[in-house]
Amino acid sequence: MEKILQKIQSLGFNQYEAKAYVALVYLGASSAYQVSKQSGVPRARIYEVLEGLEKMGVVMKEEVNEAAQYSPLPVEVFLESIKQKWEDTYTSVQQELKAVENQRPKADPRVTTIKGEETILSFCRILLRRAQSRIIISMWDMMYEKLEEDLQKMQKTCSLKGIVFQVENPLPNLVIHRKTDYVDNIGEKKWFIISIDGKEMIYGHPVEQNGNTFYTDDPVHVSLLENYIWHDVLVNRLMQESKENLQPWISGEREIFFNK
Template structure:
């Protein structure tokens, strides 16, 4: 008998619900007291259990001679209702699972750490070969020299800025000579972005052989705009008076100064 109880439970019923239904199947029609006694369900719970089964349409309640009696839904009807419900669930689940199976999973955008100079340079060269439309860079002299041949070979639109390097490739600006650039020391960096979909950035490799790869659109948007800001300021300063350079240098010192 325990096996049939467990089987009914597997269909979504509680243990007490399964026992109450089986008790009524055996007895035909019975009072709550009789169901409680025959099934072993505590009397304190029997009315709650029978009411729940009634609401599910599994148990029917009727009044006889001013007494309440319960009877089970006929077994054939019960089984038919289960089959109908199962078929509906099966069809719905089958459709959903098959749709998901055909749909390629959407990967989360990544930010990955790259280690080792040769590995990082190889990754940069691979990205440059993959580029289809646009390459955006911000490179200091040594990193530019490492990637110069691949930059020459690309047929994409080349944009960005290069530090401490005269006469870079067409499309690239040379950053003006400033006190900040001359004294930046170890705080150099590089940014390489292709087609606004993949990017590698990090500190100068001669200082720290670590970089970061990302295909996250927010990272790419922010860093490409950072490069554009650098290019824009560089072009504007060239058009203005000489003393603006001192003003920019002073304003930068104030901005990054701790109070």
Template sequence: MQDIIQKMQSLGFNQYEAKAYLALVRLGSASAYQVSKDSGIPRARIYEILNGLSKQGLVLKEEINEAAQYSPLPVDVFLESMQSNWRTNFESISESLKELEKTELTPDNRVATLKGADHILSFCRTLLKKAEQKAVISFWGDMYEELLADLQATSEKCGLKGIVFEIEQPLQGLDHHRITSYTENIGHQKWFILSIDGKEMIYGPSISERETAFYTDDPVHIYLLENYIWHDILVNRLVKKQNDEVEKWIATEREQFFSM
């Protein structure tokens, strides 16, 4: 019950309003005293709460033998009303926000921090939808699977390029990174990069390990990280044409470069 109360609060009801409506749904029709007793709302507040809900049209009030009886707006009607209000508010807010948002590029290119796995994934989906010419990615399996449907949609309208790890048969335009001792033992350091049209980019560590990422429209960041992806693709393609000795040599050189 607490779960549905919290969900109703997210729709704009306070706790007492949610409890009162739910009590009436259970009781069907009841006096203020019965609603107070069933819901746990103090008797000193129950008339105020029920009258407020009545003014909103969510509770029906009848005078029967000089006593007030309350009944809930039928659940189907209540849900339709909530959905209609949400849709109206969403469309209004969307229009207002888009009018406020600056569409022109600002001279101060920025790097912003994003928090939360859902927000990061939503940002990635938004960028993929915005892509007009190309999307360049470097993804490990978890991010690739989360965004597969969005990547497919992007590949159908513009170029999709990049490299993926832990995916045997990636979408057209993407290279599969060879399996090495380095990739097998990389642990939590599975960073992702998503760049669109050379204008916007989001990058960060695996969202399953750390729900933080970075957004930038800074051309220097974008140039460096897109070149990082190309370097990874180039080395991957060259090694595939060579033999195991090249792989061992690369592993040794990497270890020496990053050692203290």
């Protein structure tokens, strides 16, 4: 019960209002005394609380045998009205904040750290929705699964290209990285990159690794990482076309190059 009361309060109701409404949902049409007894709202405050809920349209009042009876707005109607109010508020705030943002002086290119799984995923989805013509990605399996639906939607209006790791049946135009010892044993060194329209990108550790993630609109970062993805795609295509087994040579050269 405590959880539902807290969630109702998060919709803009105070503690007594939440308790009174839930009590009415449980009781049905009731007197103020019954609501007070069921909800725990003090009798000295219950009439004030119920009148406030009545003004909000959440509670209905009628006189029955010269006594006031209170009824709750049906749950489905209550939830629909809250949803509509939230959507109207969201639209209004979105428009006003965008207007403020558009007035901001043009900033120099930047790199910003982003933290928190939900924040990172929300940032990725918003960035993808901003794409107008081109999306380039490099992504491992778990992060791909979280964003596959969003990528699929954007593929209808944008060119989607890039490379994925340990993913089966990816979306068209995404290259599957070949199986190598490096890929199989990479451990916690995985990454993801999403670049849109060659203008801005988000990159870093996948959310399951709880590491660092960064957003940038710096053209140097964008160009370097897009070319990194293209190089990875090209090598994998060349390996598919080659009749020779070049993987042992590539692995050896990689070890020599990165040997400290």
